[in-house]
Amino acid sequence: MKAKEVVKFITEIAPHEKGVPNDGQSGWKFGDPEREVDAVAVCWSPTLNVIERCVSLGVNLLICHEPLTFQAYNGPWFKEKPSQEKEVNLKRLELLKRHQICVYGSHSNWDVKERIGVADTLGELLGFKKVVAKGFCTRVYKVRPTTLKSLARRVKRKLGLERVLVIGESERKFTKVGTAIGGLGQMFTFPEELHNLGAEVGIFGEMLEYTRRYAVELGLSIIEAGHSTTEMPGLKNLTEEIRRRFPELRVYFLENIIPWSYI
Known part of the structure; x- marks a missing residue:
């Protein structure tokens, strides 16, 4: 071979x-x-x-x-x-x-490989089923109302993490969750991709501080889980x-x- x-x-x-x-x-x-x-x-x-x-x-x-x-x-x-x-x-x-x-x-x-590639696999692993919008490497899912704190705990459990970085009010509830794999959060204004697709909270891989602050001013809550992990x-x-x-x-x-x- x-x-x-x-x-x-x-x-x-x-x-x-x-x-x-x-x-x-x-x-x-x-x-x-x-x-x-x-x-x-x-x-x-x-x-x-x-x-x-x-x-x-x-x-x-x-x-x-x-x-x-x-x-x-x-x-x-x-x-x-x-x-x-x-x-x-x-x-x-x-x-x-x-x-x-x-x-x-x-x-x-x-x-971008359909179903089994990096972008689709992350959402599946986290238990998200209903895709309501998608970008090139991003997805937005409709979920049952859940708080930021509960969602962060799910991310930690599913990805085997001890901690994740969270931005936003812990008890705020969401029904639309976006995912942005890997290093997409290294681009300063990338949160607007999920924001424009209708996400209320974004699960990111790796983010720069500039990117986090951009998300804050957009009103997009964030869970940062790590580049390799996602x-x-x-x-x-x-x-x-x-x-x-x-x-x-x-x-x-x-x-x-x-x-x-x-x-």
Whole structure:
């Protein structure tokens, strides 16, 4: 089995054309597409920890959702090394090269994959059934009247979180809940997408402070659950699709651990 055959299957069920145009996070990232593989891993971010686990498991092909390397900012605020000289990048690439592990990125094409992709899976996992509006990567659901506090508790329980960031009145009731996966909240004015779709509260992945403040002034309540946390459920579905299609391969989902805590 060649690495390119596994990738061909992914792009058949989730074509790149369905995702963001010219999405640089999707496509071949490292290694030879002709490489023979017998073990595949799927992850959210191809961190050094994930790559080390690939080595331990004998993985030949790593399917990742986020970028393999960090790009140079090239701005006026600080002096930095170019991308090809960054220590973090070099450590990752050296380990991949030494163990001949191929890397392929499946990003926005899997975000928008119907039913089992990242966007739809989050809502399903949270128990939302009735979609009343949708954007490219956003959804708005009609729910029974529920308070912000109750909804936050549901998000924590379903996503296995100890805490979530909440903005709004805890006892205010809602009937329209929006979801914005991953890093969409890194765009300052993104809350207006959910607001314009009719959401009263938005469940976000990762948000900047600017984005939170924009939501406040829109009157949109917020539950912030984390970038990786809101995307990994959909990537587990990708793992299962590969496992079903290629029963002869060993297929793993490698969860990204959270390497920080709060004091």
